[in-house]
Structure formats: C-alpha cells, structure tokens
Amino acid sequence: MVTYIIRRLLIVPILLFGVTVLIFGMLQFLSPVQRSALYIRDVPKNDRAVEGVIKQYGLDKPLYVQYWKWLVGVEDSKTGERRGGILFGDFGYSRVASQPVADLIRNRFPNTLDLTLWAVAPVILVGIWLGVQAAVHQNGLIDQAARIFSIVGTSFPTFVFGLVVLMIFYANLEWFPPGRLSDWANRVVLSDEFVRYTRLLTFDALLNGRFDIFLDAMRHMILPILTLSYISWATFLRVTRSSMLETLRMEYVTTARAKGLPEKDVIYKHAQPNAMIPAITLAGFSIVGLLGGVVITETVFTYPGIGQAAAEAAAQLDVVTVLGFALFNGFILILSNLVVDVLYGFVDPRVRLS
Amino acid sequence: MAQTTIPAGDNTLLRESSSLREIGRIERLLGPENYRIMTGLLKTPASILGFILIGLFIFIAIAAPLIIPPVRANDPYSIPRDGFSPNPEPPGSAWERNVPDLPFWYEPIMRSDQWVHIMGTSTGGYDIFYGVIWGTRTAFKTGLIVVVTTLLIGIIVGSVSAYYGGAVDNIIMRIVDIFLTLPFILAALILAAVITPKFGKSLMPAIIALIGFGWMGYSRIIRGDILSIKERDYVMAARVIGVKDSGILFRHIIPNAIFPTLVLASLAIGDVVLSFAALSFLGIGTEIGYADWGQVLSFARNWITSLNTYWYIIVFPGLTLVFFVMGWNLVGDALRDVLDPRMRGKA
Numbered sequence: 001m002v003t004y005i006i007r008r009l010l011i012v013p014i015l016l017f018g019v020t021v022l023i024f025g026m027l028q029f030l031s032p033v034q035r036s037a038l039y040i041r042d043v044p045k046n047d048r049a050v051e052g053v054i055k056q057y058g059l060d061k062p063l064y065v066q067y068w069k070w071l072v073g074v075e076d077s078k079t080g081e082r083r084g085g086i087l088f089g090d091f092g093y094s095r096v097a098s099q100p101v102a103d104l105i106r107n108r109f110p111n112t113l114d115l116t117l118w119a120v121a122p123v124i125l126v127g128i129w130l131g132v133q134a135a136v137h138q139n140g141l142i143d144q145a146a147r148i149f150s151i152v153g154t155s156f157p158t159f160v161f162g163l164v165v166l167m168i169f170y171a172n173l174e175w176f177p178p179g180r181l182s183d184w185a186n187r188v189v190l191s192d193e194f195v196r197y198t199r200l201l202t203f204d205a206l207l208n209g210r211f212d213i214f215l216d217a218m219r220h221m222i223l224p225i226l227t228l229s230y231i232s233w234a235t236f237l238r239v240t241r242s243s244m245l246e247t248l249r250m251e252y253v254t255t256a257r258a259k260g261l262p263e264k265d266v267i268y269k270h271a272q273p274n275a276m277i278p279a280i281t282l283a284g285f286s287i288v289g290l291l292g293g294v295v296i297t298e299t300v301f302t303y304p305g306i307g308q309a310a311a312e313a314a315a316q317l318d319v320v321t322v323l324g325f326a327l328f329n330g331f332i333l334i335l336s337n338l339v340v341d342v343l344y345g346f347v348d349p350r351v352r353l354s
Numbered sequence: 355m356a357q358t359t360i361p362a363g364d365n366t367l368l369r370e371s372s373s374l375r376e377i378g379r380i381e382r383l384l385g386p387e388n389y390r391i392m393t394g395l396l397k398t399p400a401s402i403l404g405f406i407l408i409g410l411f412i413f414i415a416i417a418a419p420l421i422i423p424p425v426r427a428n429d430p431y432s433i434p435r436d437g438f439s440p441n442p443e444p445p446g447s448a449w450e451r452n453v454p455d456l457p458f459w460y461e462p463i464m465r466s467d468q469w470v471h472i473m474g475t476s477t478g479g480y481d482i483f484y485g486v487i488w489g490t491r492t493a494f495k496t497g498l499i500v501v502v503t504t505l506l507i508g509i510i511v512g513s514v515s516a517y518y519g520g521a522v523d524n525i526i527m528r529i530v531d532i533f534l535t536l537p538f539i540l541a542a543l544i545l546a547a548v549i550t551p552k553f554g555k556s557l558m559p560a561i562i563a564l565i566g567f568g569w570m571g572y573s574r575i576i577r578g579d580i581l582s583i584k585e586r587d588y589v590m591a592a593r594v595i596g597v598k599d600s601g602i603l604f605r606h607i608i609p610n611a612i613f614p615t616l617v618l619a620s621l622a623i624g625d626v627v628l629s630f631a632a633l634s635f636l637g638i639g640t641e642i643g644y645a646d647w648g649q650v651l652s653f654a655r656n657w658i659t660s661l662n663t664y665w666y667i668i669v670f671p672g673l674t675l676v677f678f679v680m681g682w683n684l685v686g687d688a689l690r691d692v693l694d695p696r697m698r699g700k701a
Contacts, residue, residue, distance in 0.1 A: 156679075171662040314546070314636065
C-alpha cells in the first residue's frame with residue numbers, strides 16, 4: 001500500500017509541471033503586449049508603462065526565462081516586494097471582474113463547493129440505485145425504461161435541459177428561480193449581523209440560525225442539482241448496470257443462491273459490494289468534476305460559481321482570468337484525483353499491485 | 355486465399371453437419387469480425403431508427419437551399435433578420451423584411467404565397483427556421499472537420515506510441531494524461547478564448563479548440579489495439595523479411611487495427627456537434643446571427659424570465675439538436691453492444 005501511495009505521489013509533480021506548461025503554452029498565442037495584461041491593474045497611462053511591464057517580467061525573453069518568471073514572479077527592485085508568480089497564488093488581474101483573479105476565485109469557489117456538497121448525494125446514490133435496479137431486473141420493464149432514459153439523457157444537451165427546466169419551473173410555475181439568493185436574503189447576508197463562518201452559504205445560514213435564508217439558498221440550487229443529477233445519471237446507470245450484470249453471473253453468486261440465501265441478501269450483500277468498484281471510481285471523478293466548476297450548468301442558471309466566472313471571462317475574451325481559472329482547476333483536479341486514486345487502492349486491493 | 359473444397363459425390367450430410375455458409379463479397383472484403391460489427395449495427399431496431407434520423411439530417415443539410423433559399427446568395431450562413439425588434443415573434447407571424455424567395459414546396463404545403471416565420475423569430479428578428487435548417491450544414495461541417503482531424507492526430511500519436519513502446523510510449527502517454535487533466539469543455543473554452551483574437555469571430559476558434567482537446571481518446575484506443583496486433587505472427591513475418599518500420603506500421607498493423615476506431619469516430623459527430631453548440635451557447639465562436647444551433651439557442655439567455663411566452667425560442671432549436679445527437683447515440687449504443695467482447699463470436 002505504501003509503495004502504491006508513493007508511486008502515485010511521484011506522478012503529481014509531473015502532472016503539475018505538465019499542466020503549467022500546457023497553460024503557459026496557451027498563453028503564448030498572445031503577443032507580449034497582450035500578455036502584459038497579467039500584471040497590469042489599471043489602464044496603462046501610456047505605451048512606455050506597458051513596455052516597462054514587458055521588460056520587468058521578461059515577456060520578450062526566451063521561453064524558459066518567461067516560464068520561470070511566470071512561476072515565481074519578480075521582486076520589485078525598490079521595495080523588495082514580490083509581484084506575480086503563480087506558485088505564490090498570484091494568478092494575475094481580472095479585467096472583467098476588476099479584481100485579482102485569486103480574489104475572484106476565493107469569492108466564487110465557496111458557491112461551487114456548496115453546490116457540489118448538496119449535489120453529490122442525488123447524483124451518485126440515485127444513479128447507482130438506478131443501475132442496480134436495471135441489472136437486477138435485466139430486460140424487464142425497469143431495465144427498458146432505464147435504457148430509454150439513458151439514451152434520451154445522453155442526447156439532451158445540458159444547456160437545452162437547463163433552459164427547459166427553467167421554462168417549466170421558473171417562467172411557468174415560478175417555483176425555483178435562477179441565481180444564488182433572493183434580494184431580501186442577499187441584504188441579510190451582506191449585513192453585519194450575518195457571520196460568514198464557513199463561507200458556504202447554506203451552512204452559514206444554519207449556523208446563524210436563519211432557516212429562511214437556508215431555504216432560499218436551497219430554492220436557488222434545486223434546478224442546478226436537478227440538471228447535474230440528470231446529466232450524470234445516464235453514465236452511472238450504464239456503468240453500474242454492466243458491472244452488476246457481470247457480478248451476478250459469477251460463481252460465488254450462484255453459490256450464495258445454491259446455499260439458499262434469500263435473493264435480497266444475494267443481491268445487496270454479496271453481489272452489490274463487488275459490483276460497486278467501477279461506480280466508486282466514477283463517483284470520485286464526478287465529485288472532482290463538480291468541484292472544478294460545472295461551466296454550462298452554472299452559466300445557464302447564472303449560479304455564481306467558478307465555472308460561470310470562467311465562461312463569462314471567456315466570452316469577453318479576458319484571457320488572463322480564464323487561464324487563472326484553468327490553473328486553479330488543474331491544481332484541484334490533480335490533487336483530488338490523487339485522493340481518489342489512494343482511496344481506490346483501499347477499496348480494491350488489485351489496484352495496488354498492478 | 356483458402357478455398358473451401360467440397361469432396362465430390364453426395365454431400366448433403368456434410369453440408370448439414372458442418373455449417374458451411376456462403377461468404378458474401380462484403381464479408382470477404384471486411385473480414386469476419388468487421389462484418390459482424392456491420393451486420394450487428396444494421397439489425398438492431400434502435401440503430402435503424404438512429405440511421406433514419408441521421409439520414410434525415412443529411413437530407414436537410416444537402417437540400418438546405420431548396421428548403422429555404424438564402425436571402426444573400428454569397429452569405430448563406432447569416433440568418434436573415436426581419437427587422438431589429440428585441441422581442442421574439444411567435445410562429446406563424448408574417449415575414450416582412452428580408453424575405454427569402456418562395457421555394458417550390460411552400461405554396462402546396464403552407465397554402466399561402468407569403469413567407470411566415472414557421473418557428474417564430476428570436477431576439478433581433480432572426481428567423482429560427484432558417485437558423486435550424488442552415489445550422490444543419492454548420493453542424494455537419496464542424497462535426498466532420500473535427501472528427502477527421504482528431505482521428506488523424508489520434509491515429510498518428512497512438513500508433514507511434516504503441517509501435518515504439520518503451521520510453522517513447524511512456525512520454526507520449528504522460529502528455530496524453532496532461533491533456534486529459536482539465537475538463538473537456540473548460541479546456542476547449544480556454545483555448546477558443548485564447549485564439550479568438552487571432553482568427554476573429556468565426557467557426558475556426560471553436561473547431562481548433564475541439565480538435566486541440568479531442569484527439570486523446572482515439573490515440574488511447576488505437577494504442578491499445580495496436581499493442582495487441584503488433585504481437586501477431588504476420589507482423590513478425592514482415593519484420594523478418596525486412597520491411598521498414600513505417601511500412602509495417604502503416605501497411606500491416608494500422609489497416610488491421612483501425613476499423614472499430616473508425617466506426618467509433620464516425621459516431622462521435624453527435625458529441626462534437628453537441629460540444630460545439632455548447633461553446634457557441636457560452637458565447638465563444640461565431641458572430642451573432644450565424645446559422646448555428648448553439649448560437650440560435652443562446653438568444654434565449656436574455657429571455658429566461660419570459661420563457662413561458664417565448665417558449666419557441668428554445669423548443670425548436672433545442673429539439674433539433676436533441677434529435678441530431680440522439681440519432682448518433684442510438685447507433686453508438688448498438689455499436690457498444692456489438693463491440694462488447696462478451697458478444698464476440700455470437701451471430
């Protein structure tokens with residue numbers, strides 16, 4: 001197990017290096033003047049100022065010099081202050097949001113995390129349950145329904161589905177609005193008596209004892225959660241169904257049946273735990289995916305998470321901001337994939353040895 | 355090749371006991387395994403429905419100028435605008451400005467010699483029907499370009515990686531891993547945003563972005579297939595008689611490894627079109643008013659609160675996109691069953 005973890009840890013720096021190179025490579029599509037936007041906070045007064053920035057950060061130097069300065073930043077010769085440097089969390093300055101990209105991410109990420117935490121259970125548990133049911137009743141009514149559902153589900157683009165549920169539940173029924181909070185709730189949250197303990201809105205609302213705000217926040221999250229569930233269910237269903245079918249054909253399951261165990265125990269105690277391994281991997285990756293910000297879902301529902309911010313910046317061609325989000329996303333994905341892999345090693349002993 | 359010789363005389367017993375069957379020309383051309391894949395696809399009801407949907411869209415794409423003639427002949431992809439009103443107009447409202455010529459089918463079917471907006475108009479007087487019909491061409495164009503290019507890149511990368519193995523394989527596969535780190539849509543979004551200033555607003559940024567982050571899957575599949583074929587005896591034989599590396603790779607290995615990937619890739623057109631539409635929905639890619647489904651749908655973003663009145667601005671283009679993707683998915687689903695190794699050897 002230890003060697004497995006060590007082996008897995010060794011890949012992390014390589015992946016981190018690779019992702020920074022990939023994103024740095026994309027930066028190279030821009031001219032030095034455009035790249036100087038990384039470090040400029042106000043509209044520059046004249047061209048000389050831009051030239052100064054280009055000189056200071058070596059934007060006209062060879063690639064490896066630029067890459068290094070991009071990683072660690074440069075020290076101001078007068079004040080000794082370090083400026084720039086993605087390794088120190090300085091991802092540049094966002095033109096669209098007029099604040100540093102790092103601050104923008106800090107403001108937006110709790111919303112994405114909040115959504116992820118509430119979406120995990122419906123997305124994963126229901127998806128797996130559907131898959132198990134489809135396999136147990138293979139070719140039965142549930143299976144056929146599940147099959148049709150999964151084909152229709154994978155064919156319905158996220159944004160079309162999102163628009164349709166908005167049409168039904170917001171425009172027609174006025175039950176679930178898009179956005180994050182109603183105006184009255186937002187005023188309370190911004191006021192002084194509302195303490196931001198965790199920065200996760202639903203949890204803060206509960207900790208402050210404001211159940212009305214909690215409900216309002218949930219009301220805004222129902223449609224995104226519904227959309228996320230629906231896009232993931234089809235995949236979970238398919239994966240769980242096929243691995244469950246395979247397990248049900250194994251000899252130890254036949255043995256269990258031959259011993260005279262009730263069918264319920266055979267399925268849920270003997271077969272299901274072993275059939276869950278692929279579904280667990282998938283679950284890991286989908287949590288990671290949710291954490292990275294779900295660009296389209298957040299955009300359709302104007303939910304202020306990091307995915308929506310990235311999409312907005314991209315539409316306005318604010319490349320610095322977009323690349324900042326990409327970096328953050330890459331870091332999160334690499335680290336949480338590591339966690340998933342290690343956990344996976346605990347669940348399935350075969351993985352450790354391969 | 356091996357000719358089945360049947361002994362002379364009365365062979366009825368032999369014929370009945372050994373299941374000799376006629377091998378058609380197509381089967382001989384494709385080989386038994388590929389032939390099984392093909393017939394498997396043509397026999398499932400779901401995939402037949404899929405083929406019908408795909409065929410319908412191919413027909414629409416080819417016949418687009420006959421279905422609704424372009425208003426400006428040299429710029430058929432810009433959706434004609436009936437005025438500049440921000441409010442959408444419902445289906446059936448009269449078409450007043452920028453009216454296209456009447457096609458031959460219009461009078462007999464619609465029983466009128468005046469164009470109406472069959473699916474209504476979206477914000478800014480853009481005709482939705484025109485966008486849906488000509489958007490079909492955009493869909494096939496982008497889908498084909500992206501699929502062919504990603505497939506080529508994937509084949510080259512995957513086969514080089516598998517054939518040389520060792521360090522080369524290791525390095526290439528790590529690069530593939532790195533490209534796979536970022537979620538596909540986010541990565542494509544970023545690349546498209548970075549290159550848009552270079553190309554201007556057009557189809558190119560989104561196409562390049564989808565290619566840039568779309569080739570990795572194929573290279574993995576091809577690599578796996580080649581790894582299994584490279585150990586076959588005929589490859590060894592070719593090596594023994596001194597065929598060059600590139601000759602072995604391109605003449606002996608790839609032709610034998612490629613068929614499943616080709617089928618898989620051709621069905622990926624649905625996914626590519628979906629991702630392309632998602633990018634243009636997010637505001638990346640084409641100029642406003644370009645006939646492309648994502649673009650037409652993105653008009654709806656300004657009317658979220660009144661979608662109960664303006665339902666047609668999402669329902670028609672949305673359904674078009676859903677049917678298009680579903681056509682490819684139905685065939686793809688049948689293909690997955692056929693390619694499932696557990697099904698191999700069954701008729």
